[in-house]
Amino acid sequence: MNSAIFQLKNYILQxxxxxxxxxxxxxxxxxGSVLGLYGLLKKMxxxxxxxxxxxxxxxxxxxxxxxxCLIHTKSSQKVSQLLAETELIIGLDFNELKRxxxxxxxxxxxxxxxxxxDHHPYPDPFFDIILSDTEVSSTAELVYRFIDRLEWTHHIDxxxxxxxxxxxxxxxxxxxxxAHRPATFETTAKLLKYxxxxxxxxxxxxxxFSEQRMRLLGYALHQKMKVLYEWNTAYIWLNxxxxxxxxxxxxxxxxxxxxxxxIKGIKLAALFLEKENHIKISMRSxxxxxxxxxxxxxxxGGGHKNAAGGEEYHLSLEDTLQKFESILPLYQTYxxxx
Ligand code: 5GP
Ligand code: MN
Numbered sequence: 001m002n003s004a005i006f007q008l009k010n011y012i013l014q015x016x017x018x019x020x021x022x023x024x025x026x027x028x029x030x031x032g033s034v035l036g037l038y039g040l041l042k043k044m045x046x047x048x049x050x051x052x053x054x055x056x057x058x059x060x061x062x063x064x065x066x067x068x069c070l071i072h073t074k075s076s077q078k079v080s081q082l083l084a085e086t087e088l089i090i091g092l093d094f095n096e097l098k099r100x101x102x103x104x105x106x107x108x109x110x111x112x113x114x115x116x117x118d119h120h121p122y123p124d125p126f127f128d129i130i131l132s133d134t135e136v137s138s139t140a141e142l143v144y145r146f147i148d149r150l151e152w153t154h155h156i157d158x159x160x161x162x163x164x165x166x167x168x169x170x171x172x173x174x175x176x177x178x179a180h181r182p183a184t185f186e187t188t189a190k191l192l193k194y195x196x197x198x199x200x201x202x203x204x205x206x207x208x209f210s211e212q213r214m215r216l217l218g219y220a221l222h223q224k225m226k227v228l229y230e231w232n233t234a235y236i237w238l239n240x241x242x243x244x245x246x247x248x249x250x251x252x253x254x255x256x257x258x259x260x261x262x263i264k265g266i267k268l269a270a271l272f273l274e275k276e277n278h279i280k281i282s283m284r285s286x287x288x289x290x291x292x293x294x295x296x297x298x299x300x301g302g303g304h305k306n307a308a309g310g311e312e313y314h315l316s317l318e319d320t321l322q323k324f325e326s327i328l329p330l331y332q333t334y335x336x337x338x
Contacts, residue, residue: 002149004129008090009150011113011129015087017047023094024053024101025250028170028205030093031056033117033139035065036163037090040147043155049082053101057251059208063166064159072103080106088113093139095120095132095302117142120304121292134304137178140167144187161194166201173258174202177306206255216246221259227266231328232335234260235270239317243273257282267335272320279312279320289334298327
C-alpha cells in the first residue's frame with residue numbers, strides 16, 4: 001500500500017492532464033471522493049476533470065465543484081476527447097471496470113496510467129496501481145489518508161473538506177454502519193476543524209425528500225414489503241408502473257433497502273426495482289450474511305459483505321423474486337446463525 005501511494009504521488013506530479021472518475025449511479029462516497037480529490041488537484045494547479053458515468057441524485061448536487069464535473073450520458077464527446085488526451089485516470093469507489101458502464105469500453109483501449117482508490121473487495125488486477133483497503137469506512141476516508149500520507153493536507157480547504165466529509169457520512173449512514181474503527185472518527189474530527197456545517201450537510205443529504213419520495217417509501221413499507229420470518233429476511237419490490245406513479249427520480253430509492261433491517265430479527269434485506277430492461281437489486285445484511293457473495297453468485301453483482309448490488313437481465317420481476325426466495329436455503333447457515 002505504501003509503495004503504491006508513493007508511486008501514485010509520482011504519477012500525479014508528472015502528469016499534466018488527470019481525470020478523476022466515479023462509478024455509475026453515483027452515491028455520496030464516489031461523488032465526495034471524486035470532487036474532494038478534484039478540488040485538491042486543482043489547488044495543486046493540475047489540469048484535472050471530474051467525470052461520472054451518469055447523473056447524480058438531487059440531494060448531492062449542492063456539493064462544491066459539482067457544477068464543474070462532466071456527466072458521460074450528457075457530454076459523451078467531450079469525455080471521449082478527454083479520455084484520449086489524458087495521462088492519468090484515477091477511479092474512485094469501484095473495483096472493476098464494469099462499474100463505470102460505457103466509459104469502460106474506451107478506458108480499456110487507452111495506454112495511460114489507470115489507478116483505483118477503493119474499499120470494495122476483489123479489486124480487478126487490470127489497474128496499474130491499486131490503493132485498496134476493505135477495512136475503511138469509505139473511499140473518502142481512504143482519499144483523506146492518501147492526502148495525509150503525502151503531506152498534502154495543507155491544500156485542503158473548506159470545500160474539499162466538505163466533499164470528503166460527505167463521502168464518509170453517506171457511506172457510514174451518519175456513522176451508524178462501517179464505523180467501528182477509531183480512525184474513521186479521527187479523520188472526521190480533523191475534517192470538522194474546517195468551516196463545514198455538519199448539521200446542514202446531514203439535512204441536505206438525508207432530509208431533503210420530495211413529497212412523492214416520502215409517499216413512495218410509505219407505500220413500499222406498507223404494501224410492498226414481504227417478511228420471511230423463517231429466513232430472517234424481508235424484501236421490497238416495485239414495478240415500473242408504481243415507480244412512474246410516484247414520479248420516481250434518481251436517488252428516490254436511496255436508503256429504502258435499509259428499512260426492513262429495522263425489524264427485530266431480520267438479517268437480510270433486499271430491494272428489487274423494475275427498470276427499463278432489467279431488475280436492479282440492492283441488498284443489505286447484518287452480521288455474517290455475505291450479500292456480496294449472494295450478488296456475485298446469482299445476480300451478476302458484488303459489493304461489500306453487508307451492502308451489495310446487482311442486476312437481473314433475463315427474468316421478469318416476479319421470476320426474480322421467486323429466484324431470490326429459492327436461493328435463500330443456500331445461505332441457511334448464515335441466516336440462522338445466532
Ligand atoms: P447499492 O445497493 O447502494 O446500489 O450498492 C451497494 C454496494 O454494492 C455499493 O458498494 C456498490 O458499489 C455495490 N454495487 C451496487 N450495484 C452493483 C453492481 O451492479 N455490481 C457490483 N459489482 N457492485 C454493485
Ligand atoms: Mn463507498
